[in-house]
Amino acid sequence: SQTIHQWPATLVQPVGSPLSLECTVEGTSNPNLYWYRQAAGRGLQLLFYSIGIDQISSEVPQNLSASRPQDRQFILSSKKLLLSDSGFYLCAWISAGAGNTIYFGEGSWLTVV
Amino acid sequence: GENVEQHPSTLSVQEGDSAVIKCTYSDSASNYFPWYKQELGKRPQLIIDIRSNVGEKKDQRIAVTLNKTAKHFSLHITETQPEDSAVYFCAAASYTGGFKTIFGAGTRLFVKA
Numbered sequence: 001s002q003t004i005h006q007w008p009a010t011l012v013q014p015v016g017s018p019l020s021l022e023c024t025v026e027g028t029s030n031p032n033l034y035w036y037r038q039a040a041g042r043g044l045q046l047l048f049y050s051i052g053i054d055q056i057s058s059e060v061p062q063n064l065s066a067s068r069p070q071d072r073q074f075i076l077s078s079k080k081l082l083l084s085d086s087g088f089y090l091c092a093w094i095s096a097g098a099g100n101t102i103y104f105g106e107g108s109w110l111t112v113v
Numbered sequence: 114g115e116n117v118e119q120h121p122s123t124l125s126v127q128e129g130d131s132a133v134i135k136c137t138y139s140d141s142a143s144n145y146f147p148w149y150k151q152e153l154g155k156r157p158q159l160i161i162d163i164r165s166n167v168g169e170k171k172d173q174r175i176a177v178t179l180n181k182t183a184k185h186f187s188l189h190i191t192e193t194q195p196e197d198s199a200v201y202f203c204a205a206a207s208y209t210g211g212f213k214t215i216f217g218a219g220t221r222l223f224v225k226a
Contacts, residue, residue, distance in 0.1 A: 032211050043119075043218035044157070044202060051211035090156060094214075100145040100206045102214045104156040 002027035006091045006105030013112055019064075019078040021108050023091030026072065033074040034092040034102065035066055044090070050074060086112045115140040117205050119217025127225050132190045134220045136203035139184070143205035146179060146186045147214070151200045160201075161188070193224045 006023045013019060025031050035047040046059045048066035056066050063082060067075045074091060091105040116139045126132050138146075144165040149157035163170045163177045163186065170177050174193075179186045186205075190197055200221050206214040 034214070036216075044216040046213070046215060049211055049213060057211070094212050100208075100212050100214070101147060101159055101162060102204075102206070102212075103159070107156050 002093075002095055002103075004091060004093055004103060004105045006108055008108060009106060010109045011111070013081050013110065015083055015112055016080045019076070019081055019085070019110070021076040021089055021091070021110075023074045023076075023105055024072055025074075025093050028072070028093075028095045030071060032094040033068065034094075035074065035076045036090045036092060036104075038088040038090065040087065048076070081112045083112050086110055115143075115205070115207070115213070115215045117203060117215050117217040119203050119220060121220060122218065123221045123223075125223040125225065126193055128193060128195060130193055132188075132193050132197070132222055132224075134188045134201055134203065134222075135185065136187070136205075136217050137183075137185050138205035138215075140205060140207050140215070141184070142207040142209070143184075144208075145206040145214075146177070147204050147206070148175075148177060148188050149202045149204065149216075151202065151219075153199075157202055190222075193222075195224050195226050198222055198224045 003026045034049045036044045050056050050068045064078050089108045092102045119136045147162035150160045151157040161175050163179050174191045176189045200219045202219050203217040204214050
């Protein structure tokens, strides 16, 4: 069966520090992968999506970047975090064999201090 | 760009009453409309979905309706229970070189016992 793993689950980072969140999917190949951000008490904002290795689309201008070095690995990064980067980050995927349904990872709570 | 509007942002009902959440979307290419339930601190989970070739779908106490002409879709929960209390998100998905899912801002549902 397909599973998605995301880490770390929680992190507290100072302003100006770098960020790396990692996501991997198991049990499928060539998935569409996504990064969403949810600010406290807010909705789900699509940040990046990827249809294949090294194919990344950015949805909003920001100081974040995403990379997909392998088929089932998706990484969210920042060189210098801002206070406004705090939030709940969710990796997600769609399997071609599962219609258009998007499934989320467990999420990563980021607090920038 | 694509947009999904969701109303109301907060909904409070008495146990046993019905709850209705409404969404509108802007991208006429959208052809898949999932609904997610998110409990506090957890990832969103799919509860029901509807595709553009269907006008209505029901699963026990939950039903969704879709009006493609008006670009409206709604979630109906009947006989609400306290465990239905959560944040509900509607979403609209389309294929533009990859499946892209845009979420509404969410509705916080409170079911009072």
